[in-house]
Amino acid sequence: QSNVTVYGVADAFFGYGKMDDNKFTGVESGGWAGSRLGFKGSEDLGNGLKAVFTLEYGLELDDNEGVGAGGPRSRQQFVGLQGGFGFIGLGRQYSPGYYVFKYDAINVIPFSPQFVLANALGSNIVAATPARVSNSINYKSPDFGGLTLNAVYGFNEVNQDDNRQAGDLAAIGADYANGPLAIGLVYSQVKQDAGAIPSEKFPVTTADETKKEAYLGAAYDFGMFKLMGSYQVIKDATLDEDSDKVWQLGGVVPVSSAGKVHLSYGRTDADRDDSDAAAWSLMYSHSLSKRTLAYVGYTQVQNDDATNISILAKRTDEITGAPLTDEDSRNFLIGVNHSF
Template identity: 45%
Template sequence: MIALAVAGLVSAPAFAQSNVTVYGVADAAVGFGGHGDNDFSGIVSGVLSGSRIGFKGTEDLGNGLKAVFTVEQGFDIGNGNEHIAGKQFSRQAFVGLGGSFGTVSLGRQYAPGYFFNYDAVLGALVSPQSILSSNGGLTITPNSAARWDNSVAYTGSFSGLTARAIYSMNAVETDPNPNDDDAYGLSLDYANGPLSVGGVYQVVQNNAEDQQEWGIGAGYDFGVVKLTGSYQAFDGLGFVKGAEGDLWQVGLIVPVGAAGNVHLAYGEYDRDDLNNRGAESWTVAYTHALSKRTTAYVGYNSTENESGTNGFGLVAGSTGDLGDDSDLFVVGLRHTF
């Protein structure tokens, strides 16, 4: 008992100074849809936001300097499985130093393209930009392709301007040539009242061909409606010379009362090379804030694949589903804590 009391006296001040926060998202929906001959019905995890649990903290080091850290694990709320098998903190894991200059951090982190969100469906699972960028193999996306291992990152915000930069060493874990698989990116975003604009550039290196991407986006809130849109272009997709193309999307958000929003978005993806691929995607959704932490939602997405294209959409297709459409209807709830 004496030993426990002494241990408590010693550890209590250290725990208070560490300022650790436990946080997370629990997001699940009932979904119904299909892709060609494949039908789907079941629980869909992370429709508005990926389900996760995380720990973050800061320590004041004096003279305006602070230590920061974040470790965050994603999971499938439908079955409890890891977001990415074998990764204990698959979403983020970093430590760094922050101050008036911004924050410099080391670890597994978001590339600037993760924050490229000029999207009326807010980067949700049912967003056309999310679907097309993820299925199209892009790293400017609100998905796992924009989480880079072994990276050094910088974030700084100054009078409405936010700058992000990252350099990742050995970004592609499966690359057979680890001496030429680094990645880097840079973005600038400016927000002032109803206006938001930004641009991003990212490169993933490879011995055969570098994959290069860039994008620009903007949004303007008129009060009765908010308009958003973005354009992305790429070259060397999948490290294939001549594999180039683009992705564009537009949308709007219409407030309904004090707590609701209607979201509409449409996007197209085109790839030009020997394996031409293309798809169109549109979404209509409604979100309703039941409280500051809980949001109910309903949404429908339809993704149309061009002839010879397979795999674009939220429901997996079969080998014989070339050119077939994918659609998904969801009704769900997101709670943040």
């Protein structure tokens, strides 16, 4: 038993969302961080080498679902070796794109403007499921004076001679942290060969373009507040020749020994006409202890004539099923997050 640590997050919130006539009222899971249950451990193999494993499953705390049955069923599952050379692992693992929450004042995935906007554009550089890579090999470098490198290759396992790389994801990231400054760079691509046989793991569009993404994020802690922002480009995610941009800027302000105000504003600049969107989020977090936090927040998404991004309320007309474009998505939440 001493070989395993059982850990997790139990997070639930009461939320109210509105988009046109759609109104959501209810209790949801994971307002501050995704609810999860995990099992991890490591074994010293001598000579500075360690065997490590992590089994971590998503929970829908509000629903009638089992361990890893709803939503992100498996957050990460891997076995690997760690040593002076860094880490190498096999399994379902995070892409470098997952760690962008480090440059986001709203590290609250469903309500982060960066996540909401980049996710709507098909990005794999978001701190959520699109940055979880099944069938993958992951390498993480040791810390070179504040600089760490991280690379992942995920096989889509298309089982044929032609197009064998269709759906494969490759990504590389670099993080630099030194005193108050932190900078992150990520490049990520997904092969989308025409005629490729799609799989359940990476559903592949008919486009024969490779989706290519680049991301730059930074954070600077001024003490009185922490400034955070990012800029990213997403090419050929959904259509040929598309080149969409997302940026966000925000900050975290400690207002008491336990309380912090978090604010972020983000915008997209999409190639398609009338397809821009903006979002802002204001949250207050209050630490009740090292492991427990209460939070309250508001997030608004502003849609263009051709977009209908929403968070809590449904984004299509309840009767006709038509997209509710050019509407605002308004979302209020209050909840509690407990880590164990």
